Amino acid sequence: MLHTARSLVRWLTALTGLALLVAGPIMIGVGVSGQHQVTDQLKAQQITFPAKGSGGLPAARAGYSGQMVTTGGQAKASPT
Secondary structure: OOOHHHHHHHHHHHHHHHHHHHHHHHHHHHHHHHHHHHHHHHHHHHHHHHOOOOOOOOHHHHHHOOEEEOHHHHHHHOOO
């Protein structure tokens, strides 16, 4: 009985490891594809940050002034 349980645990561990080895690269590929899709859509919308000194941009985001929004991080930082 104990031998059967250990054997079952070994098989389940091996199957779990195999599933993670297959799923990992797929998940990475989907994530990279999603980032490219966001970048493409933001570039197509041609959104820009307010010009420096216009008052529409917080001081902490002054480095973005006048730039086009092209990444998700920039989109989160943009004042709306």
